[in-house]
Amino acid sequence: xxxxxxxxxxxxxxxxxxxxxxxxxxxxxxxxxxxxxxxxxxxxxxxxxxxxxxxxxxxxxxxxxxxxxxxxxxxxxxxxxxxxxxxxxxxxxxxxxxxxxxxxxxxxxxxxxxxxxxxxxxxxxxxxxxxxxxxxxxxxxxxxxxxxxxxxxxxxxxxxxxxxxxxxxxxxxxxxxxxxxxxxxxxxxxxxxxxxxxxxxxxxxxxxxxxxxxxxxxxxxxxxxxxxxxxxxxxxxxxxxxxxxxxxxxxxxxxxxxxxxxxxxxxxxxxxxxxxxxxxxxxxxxxxxxxxxxxxxxxxxxxxxxxxxxxxxxxxxxxxxxxxxxxxxxxxxxxxxxxxxxxxxxxxxxxxxxxxxxxxxxxxxxxxxxxxxxxxxxxxxxxxxxxxxxxxxxxxxxxxxxxxx
Numbered sequence: 001x002x003x004x005x006x007x008x009x010x011x012x013x014x015x016x017x018x019x020x021x022x023x024x025x026x027x028x029x030x031x032x033x034x035x036x037x038x039x040x041x042x043x044x045x046x047x048x049x050x051x052x053x054x055x056x057x058x059x060x061x062x063x064x065x066x067x068x069x070x071x072x073x074x075x076x077x078x079x080x081x082x083x084x085x086x087x088x089x090x091x092x093x094x095x096x097x098x099x100x101x102x103x104x105x106x107x108x109x110x111x112x113x114x115x116x117x118x119x120x121x122x123x124x125x126x127x128x129x130x131x132x133x134x135x136x137x138x139x140x141x142x143x144x145x146x147x148x149x150x151x152x153x154x155x156x157x158x159x160x161x162x163x164x165x166x167x168x169x170x171x172x173x174x175x176x177x178x179x180x181x182x183x184x185x186x187x188x189x190x191x192x193x194x195x196x197x198x199x200x201x202x203x204x205x206x207x208x209x210x211x212x213x214x215x216x217x218x219x220x221x222x223x224x225x226x227x228x229x230x231x232x233x234x235x236x237x238x239x240x241x242x243x244x245x246x247x248x249x250x251x252x253x254x255x256x257x258x259x260x261x262x263x264x265x266x267x268x269x270x271x272x273x274x275x276x277x278x279x280x281x282x283x284x285x286x287x288x289x290x291x292x293x294x295x296x297x298x299x300x301x302x303x304x305x306x307x308x309x310x311x312x313x314x315x316x317x318x319x320x321x322x323x324x325x326x327x328x329x330x331x332x333x334x335x336x337x338x339x340x341x342x343x344x345x346x347x348x349x350x351x352x353x354x355x356x357x358x359x360x361x362x363x364x365x366x367x368x369x370x371x372x373x374x375x376x377x378x379x380x381x382x383x384x385x386x387x388x389x390x391x392x393x394x395x396x397x398x399x400x401x402x403x404x405x
Contacts, residue, residue, distance in 0.1 A: 016118050017115050017118060017119070020111055020114055020115045020118075021115065023111065024108065024111040024112070027107060027111070028104065028107075028108065031104055031107070032104075139171075195241075195245060195359075198241055198359060198371075199238060199241065202234040202235075202237050202238050203234075203238070205230070205234050206231050206234050206235070209227045209230055209231050210227075210231065212227060213227055213228075241372065244372045244373065244376055245372065247376055248358065248372065248375065248376055248379060251376075251379050251380070251383060256303075256383075258299070258300035258303065258383065258384055259300050259302075260298055260299060260300060261298070261299070261300070261301060262296050262297070262298050263296065263297055263298075263299065263301045264294075264295065264296055264297075265291070265295045265296070265297050265329050265336060265338065266289070266291050266295070266329060267301075268297070268299075268301060268304050268305055268308060269289055269291070269308060269327055269329065269338065270289075271301075271305045272305050272308035272309040272312055273287055273289075273312065275305070275309045275312075276309060276312045276313055276316060279313065279316050280316055280325075283316060283319065283320075283321045283322075283323075284321055284322045285316055285319055285321070285322070285323055285324070285325060286323075286324045286325070287312070287324075287325045287327065288324055288325070288326050288327065289327045289329070290326065290327070290328045290329070291327075291328070291329030291330075292329065292330075292331075295329055295330075295331045295336055297336050297404055299384045299385075299386075299404065300384055303380045303383075303384065304380065304381070304384060306376075306377075306380060307376070307377040307378075307380040307381050307402075308338070308340075308377075308402075310373035310374060310376055310377040311340055311373075311374070311377050311388075311400050311402075312325070312340065313373055314373060314374055315340060315342040315344065315398065315400070316342075318342065318344040318345055318347075318398065319342045319343060319344040320343065320344060320345070323342070323343040323344065324343060325340065325341070325342045325343075326339075326340075326341045326342075327339070327340050327341075328341075334405065335403045335404055335405045336403070336404045337401065337402065337403050337404075338401075338402040339399060339400070339401050339402075340399070340400040340402075341397055341398070341399045341400075342397055342398050343396075343397050344397065344398060345394075345395060346392045346393050346394040346395050346396050346397060346398055347390070347392035347394070347398055348394060349394065352390065352392055355374055355390060356374050356375055356378045356388075356390075357375060358371070358372055358375040359371040359372060359375075360375075381402055381404075384404070385404065385405050386402060386403060386404040386405065387402070387403050387405075388400060388401065388402050388403075389401050
C-alpha cells in the first residue's frame with residue numbers, strides 16, 4: 001500500500017513538473033515571438049515613413065530624417081501623426097524594453113519557483129516518510145523483543161499513520177495475549193497443583209489400606225471388607241474427579257457444542273431430582289417443587305440437567321437430616337428463573353465469594369467433596385446464556401438463583 005502510494009506520488013511529481021516546463025518554454029517562445037513581431041512591425045513602419053519623407057523632401061539627408069524621427073520632441077510626434085502613426089502605441093515595446101525584460105524574468109522565476117516548490121515539498125514528504133518508517137521499524141523490532149510497552153498511537157489519517165495505528169492495535173492485542181497467556185499458565189499451574197492434591201489424598205489412603213491388607217494376612221474378614229469398601233469409595237471419588245476435570249477441560253477448550261432444543265423447565269428439574277433421589281433419601285430430605293408447568297426454555301437439556309444436579313448435590317450435602325429443599329420456577333419477559341433453597345448450615349461469609357472456584361472447599365465441606373461440582377455448574381449455565389448467584393445466611397439457609405435470558 002505504502003510503496004504503491006510512493007509510486008503514485010512520483011507519477012504526480014512528474015505530471016506536475018513536465019507541464020510547468022512545457023508551459024514555461026511555450027510561454028517564452030510566445031513572448032519573444034510577440035516582441036520580435038512588434039519590433040519588426042515598428043521598424044518596417046519607420047523605414048516606410050523614412051522612404052516617404054525622402055521622396056517629399058529630397059533635400060534632407062536620410063540620416064538627418066532618422067535622427068529627427070528618433071528624437072523625443074514635438075516635431076517627431078507631429079510627423080508620425082501626420083502619416084497615421086500613433087507613436088505612443090506603436091513604440092510601447094521599444095520604449096518599455098526593460099519592463100518587458102523584467103516581465104520575462106518574473107514570469108520565468110514564478111514558474112521555476114513553482115516547480116522547485118513542488119520538488120521541495122516532495123523531498124520533505126519523502127524525508128518525513130523515511131523518518132516515520134524508521135520509527136515503525138524500531139517499534140516492530142521492540143515487538144519482536146516482546147516489549148509491548150511502546151506507544152505509537154497516531155491521530156492523523158495518512159497512509160503511514162493508518163499503518164502505525166494498525167501496528168498499535170496489534171501491539172495491544174499481543175500485549176493482552178501475553179498477559180492472558182501468563183495468567184493461563186499460572187491458572188494451569190494452580191489447577192495442576194489442585195488436581196495433584198485432590199488425587200494424592202485418595203491415592204495415599206488407598207495405598208495405606210492396601211498395605212494394611214497385605215501386611216496382615218490374618219486380618220479378619222470384617223476388617224478386610226471395611227478396607228475394601230473404603231478403597232472402592234476412594235476409587236469412585238477419583239473416577240468422579242477425573243470425569244469432572246475432563247468436562248471442565250472440554251468447556252475451556254470450547255470442544256463441547258450445545259444442542260439447543262425447547263424444553264419445559266419442570267422436566268429439567270424432575271430429571272435432576274431423579275439423579276439425586278438416593279442421596280436425598282439417605283438423609284431423609286424432602287424436595288419440594290413450586291412451578292408453572294408451561295414455562296419453556298431453549299437450552300441443551302443434558303448439560304443443564306447436570307448443572308442443576310450438581311447444585312442439588314451441594315444442597316443435600318450441606319442440609320440437615322429430615323429437612324426440606326425448595327425449588328421455585330418462575331419467569332418474566334426478560335428471563336426464566338430457578339431458585340433452589342435449602343435449610344442447611346449456610347455458607348461462611350469468607351467462603352461465599354469462592355464457592356464457584358475450582359477445587360475450593362469451604363469449612364463445612366464433606367471429606368468426599370472434590371470442590372469442582374459448583375464450578376462445573378456455573379460454567380455450564382453461563383455457556384448456555386445463563387447466570388447463577390448464591391445468597392446464604394450462616395446457620396440458616398443457602399439460596400441458589402439461576403437465570404436464563
